[in-house]
Amino acid sequence: MGKTTRTLRRLTAGLVLAGAALLGPAAPAGLADTATPTPSGSASGAAAEAGPTEAGTSFRTAAFFRQGRQATAQASTGDYLYWQFPADSGERPTVTATVTLPDSALRHGSSAWRIDVYDGLRRRQPCMYGMQSRLAAKDAATVELACTLRPVRAAADTWSNDPLPGSYFVRLTVTGLPEDDLGQPFSARIGASSKELGGAYAADGALAVPLVPGATTPETVEARAPEDGWSSGWWSDRWLWTAAGGVLAALAGIGGYVLTRGSGRPSRVPPGV
Template identity: 65%
Template sequence: MGIARILTAGALAAAALLAPAGAALADDASPSPSPSTTGSEAGPTEAGTTFRTATPIEQDQKATANASSGDYLYWVFPADAEQRPTVRARVTLPDAAERHGESTWRIDVYDGLRRRQACMYGMQARTAAKDATDVELSCVLRTVRSLAEQWADDPLPGSYYVRLTVTGLPEKDLGLPVSAEVEAVSRDAGGGYAVDGALAEPLVPGVSADGRRNEEEARLDWSSGRWSDRWAWTAAGGLLAALAGVAGHGLTRGSGRPSRVPPGA
């Protein structure tokens, strides 16, 4: 009975530790969150034309911009460790009567070191027919890691640049007006992607060594703590292993005791 009570108590304790991790895993299986619909969270209405002038946006915030066919449009958003960002873009094309053929549009995502990050999946480039009204693009990045080898190009916490442009269209269509919508969302990949170690600072270009930064940079320079559900699973495993050792020790001692001889035998 004593061993049974020990195992029951251990199971309850392990369940308490795993409850947050289980909830995280359940959330992980849910679809990516939708963009914010609150009026106070309206996104910017312009885009930069270079990396240095990229317009800052937050995750779950839709940004818009009016431009001309042939322009390079840049936005930048923050991403933290264990997040898997998805970038979506929609381009509203000029009236079909003004166009002379199909056009090909493309989005690229670069990290804080301006290294282009590969898309795991999604429609990164797409060709719109001459009579199409719009074109939609998407890019799902790899999960952001808290630390990586210097030679690796793994995505790391910090700034991520989005570049949207047309890569092919009739020359006569250059300069025609277009409008663009861009948003970045993330799903939490959980502690399965956690690693030991972390960057001293997120990869945010333009932040000086003494910590001075302008208002836009301050919005991007953030990074959460290194807690993840990996710690909960590790602690629960250690607790169960200890309880199993106690139970095994009790069973071994019980099997070694001499059996009682009934009186008068």
């Protein structure tokens, strides 16, 4: 309900602004500020909470963290590291990774690193943009990776491979380096945040339950939900925009009627003329 409440608040403010623009002077700047959308799961300063300090080694053991938090891990070069986070309908998630490399004096050459993101059905999701694979020079201290997914839809055809609500898995590994560098220690930091897109990508229908692998009870599904819970699926802000359009059309009709009636009245002629 938290996501729906935020959407209602923003779009109600937008409706007030639209009505004010039609019938009178613009609303105060303070009211306009309340209609500014805020990305969900974004972390800023002390608001960001710490996530897990270990990673899994497979999909089944992937470490769980929520958007807006940072997950960290220490491992040996060559290991596959797995994390998972929840993403809901109407969101466009972005995954970031920072790899702190071994001391350059111990390395024998450059290394290539990569992150891949999979949905709850373990389908690899393509990146809309972002550097999900990068080559780190021998003297580089860190390497930065990023992957922005397509918008998550409430429902989709089975053949479409569109992202669906549920758990998303992040896999980090090195894909190329000198053989002598295998096993050297490194550390990784993973984060995820989303931009809320609302009804622009809404779809008719919804999944019966979010795609959360291993969840056998409703309690388990909720335990892997975003902080404000899973959305109902059928709701989107396009319902409010439709209602807003109807209200504005009615106001425009009333205004047109008043103007027409006023211009159609016969002018009074003074007595004796």
